[in-house]
Amino acid sequence: KQEVTQIPAALSVPEGENLVLNCSFTDSAIYNLQWFRQDPGKGLTSLLLIQSSQREQTSGRLNASLDKSSGRSTLYIAASQPGDSATYLCAGGDSNYQLIWGAGTKLIIKP
Amino acid sequence: GAGVSQSPSNKVTEKGKDVELRCDPISGHTALYWYRQSLGQGLEFLIYFQGNSAPDKSGLPSDRFSAERTGGSVSTLTIQRTQQEDSAVYLCASSLDAYSYEQYFGPGTRLTVT
Numbered sequence: 413k414q415e416v417t418q419i420p421a422a423l424s425v426p427e428g429e430n431l432v433l434n435c436s437f438t439d440s441a442i443y444n445l446q447w448f449r450q451d452p453g454k455g456l457t458s459l460l461l462i463q464s465s466q467r468e469q470t471s472g473r474l475n476a477s478l479d480k481s482s483g484r485s486t487l488y489i490a491a492s493q494p495g496d497s498a499t500y501l502c503a504g505g506d507s508n509y510q511l512i513w514g515a516g517t518k519l520i521i522k523p
Numbered sequence: 524g525a526g527v528s529q530s531p532s533n534k535v536t537e538k539g540k541d542v543e544l545r546c547d548p549i550s551g552h553t554a555l556y557w558y559r560q561s562l563g564q565g566l567e568f569l570i571y572f573q574g575n576s577a578p579d580k581s582g583l584p585s586d587r588f589s590a591e592r593t594g595g596s597v598s599t600l601t602i603q604r605t606q607q608e609d610s611a612v613y614l615c616a617s618s619l620d621a622y623s624y625e626q627y628f629g630p631g632t633r634l635t636v637t
Contacts, residue, residue, distance in 0.1 A: 416565070444624055455527065455614060455628030501565065505624040508579070513565035 414439040416504050418514035426522050427494060433487040433517050435502035443505040445478050445485045450499045450516065459500075460487070492521045525549070527629035529615050535635045536605055544600045544632045548617030555598050556616040556626060557590060566614065572598060573621040605636045 415438045425431050435445070444463050448456040460469045460476040462485070468477040475488040489496055499518045503511040528547045536542050548555050557569040568582040572592045583589070587605075592598040602609055612633050616626035 421563070446624065453532075453630065455630045456616075457628070458625065461625065503566075509621055509624060510568060510571075510579075511566075511624065511626065513567075515563065515565040 414442070414504055414506055414512045416502060416512050416514040418500075418502060418517050420517060421515065422518040422520070424520040424522060425492060427492060429492050430488065430490050431492055431519075433489070433500050433502075433519070435485040435487070435514055437483050437485075437504050437512075439504075440480045440483055441507070442480060443507060445476070446503050446505070446511070447474075447476050447485075447487045448501045448503065450501060456501065489519075494521045494523050497521045527615055527617050527627055529613075529629040529632050531632060532630065533633045533635075535637060538607060538636055539604055541601065541603045542605055542634065544602075544613050544634070546598045546600070546615030546617075546629060548596065548598070548615070549627055550596075552617035552619055552627070553595060554618045554621040554623070555592060556618075557598070557600050558614045558616070559584075559611045560614055560631070561611045569600070569613075571621065578621070602634075605634075607636045610634055610636045 417436045446461045447459045450456045462469045462478040473490040478485045497520050499516045501516040503513045530545045556571045558566040570590050574595050575592050587603045590600045612631040614631045615629045618626045
């Protein structure tokens with residue numbers, strides 16, 4: 413059974429720093445890996461989706477990588493801004509088109 | 524176009540009462556998903572619909588939970604005889620079809636059972 417873990421549960425860094433959020437999964441038979449952002453009182457917004465055949469995806473200051481062999485994905489945020497403060501969740505897609513979710517990393521960017 | 528909408532945004536209810544949560548998906552999306560998110564936890568899958576049918580009800584935590592979808596659009600999640608452990612944020616998402624991993628989420632309904 414696929415399990416997705418995100419460490420740390422919370423992270424606080426000064427504005428301007430580059431940072432990495434981690435996501436690990438137990439079953440390498442993953443169809444894709446997505447990163448979402450969740451703001452308080454709002455739903456989830458998809459940031460990046462990496463297909464199993466891909467190694468990384470980039471959008472603006474965000475870069476997500478996928479290493480199936482090691483069961484890891486990372487979300488790299490460059491030049492962090494206070495507006496990046498949110499909870500970031502990763503989710504792995506399985507063969508039944510279902511998403512298996514991590515518990516999230518709460519990110520705080522201090523001005 | 525409009526995104527996924529959910530109502531109510533907040534619901535406080537007494538233990539033992541029934542509640543109904545509503546989800547209005549993006550127009551044209553045939554797949555609809557219900558999740559539950561407890562404080563500090565990831566999303567727990569409850570049920571999904573493809574059209575009006577629910578191929579997978581495995582995530583419903585007990586027989587107090589039920590969901591229906593009519594007309595291939597609006598869905599309601601009903602929780603009967605609510606318990607305090609039902610307190611959570613209930614999120615709804617929709618996608619073009621059940622073969623797409625790209626899900627679009629509503630803002631959620633925060634349910635508090637007192």
